[in-house]
Amino acid sequence: MTTIERDAAALPLDSEEARRVRAARLERIGKWVLPLAIMVLAIWLWDRICVWNEIPRYILPRPGEVLATLHTDAGLLFGSLLVTLRITFLSLLLAVAGGVGLAVLFAQSKWVEMSLFPFAVILQVTPIVAVFPLINIYVDNQTAKLLLCAWIVAFFPILSNTTLGLNSVDRNLLDLFKLNGATKWQQLWHLRLPAAMPYFLGGLKIAGGLSLIGAVVAEFVAGSAGQSSGLASRIIEAGYRLNAPRLFAALILISFTGIVIFLVLSLVSHLILRRWHESALKQER
Structure with a gap:
């Protein structure tokens, strides 16, 4: 000082x-x-x-009973949580790879964007529960079914946000690059991708939560069961058995996992942007 x-x-x-x-x-x-x-x-x-109101535990358990169930059924619930997390992160990884790759392709060719982007919109607005019967027919592997469902849900925010970022570059800077003879790939690497980074990270935070939602919904519609099934299957099983404490415990695990995913991705976004982007600089004031 x-x-x-x-x-x-x-x-x-x-x-x-x-x-x-x-x-x-x-x-x-x-x-x-x-x-x-x-x-x-x-x-x-x-x-x-x-x-x-003397509500029975099989209708609405007390919070203490839910916490006790989290402790006693920890092995079963956390094992199922790992299954759900595996589908969640794999689908998010595939959504990032596919969304960013296709967005870069769109940025390089307007004709490709005009040809393919409507299909991405159709894929996004079609409910996954309506698409799953087709996936169930054409895909044999259970894990691949769940992964494809979760990927469909998480893919569009990455694609749309990254495409918006790549197309939102400062036109004066773009003209400067062109005047200096920069190729399309040089413009992409040195100008478009850095400009698109805040948009991509915003889409990533959205897609992180959607990938978890997609994994849980996919487990519901797939009706998977057994020791290697995810948390959604535990919820279905607990509902059939009127085991409300386990049902609430599984719901709490899903909610907490979604919060952690959002906080981690928000931290990653802040760490990447804090030195140079206005949105992160304002947060540090």
């Missing part, structure tokens, strides 16, 4: 600046305390509703 900065820090704050500092401090505290307080209140109300 320089002498000027030390002197500025030592000066008393005026009332308006002090108010802004207090508001910023309260906001930093509140964004963590308020959600936790609401969550604790909701869990307490859940427990009290079960007690006050």
Whole structure:
């Protein structure tokens, strides 16, 4: 810290600046305390509703029973979670590879984009539960069925966001590259891809959650069962057996997994963009 900065820090704050500092401090505290307080209140109300109305555990279990089930059935539930996560991350990886690759192809040829992009839109807007009967006919391997369903759900956000980013490059910079004789691939590598990075990362955060949703929905429509099945199959099984605590425990695991995926991808996005992109620089102020 320089002498000027030390002197500025030592000066008393005026009332308006002090108010802004207090508001910023309260906001930093509140964004963590308020959600936790609401969550604790909701869990307490859940427990009290079960007690006050004497609701049977097979209809609505108390939070303590759900936590106990998470502990006692941890081996079964977390084993199924690993199966679901394997489909989730494999489908996300394939969505990134296919979406970015096709977006780059679109950026190099408008004719290719005009020819193929409508098919990507059709694939996105068609419900996966309507497509799965065809997948079930043409694909024999159970894992491949689940992977294809989850990939279809996660593919479009990567493709559309990356294509938008590649086409949103500064036209003045693009003209400068052309004036200096840059080839299309040089323009892509040195200009278009860096410009598309924030868009791609935004699509990646969306696709991360959608890949988990796609994996769970695929397990539901596939009706897979057995020791190697995912969390959706545990939910179906628990519903048939009226084992509500296990059903709620599986739902909590799915929700928590989705939150973790979103937070991890948000952190990755921030770490990549924090040194140069305006959206990340504003967050550090």
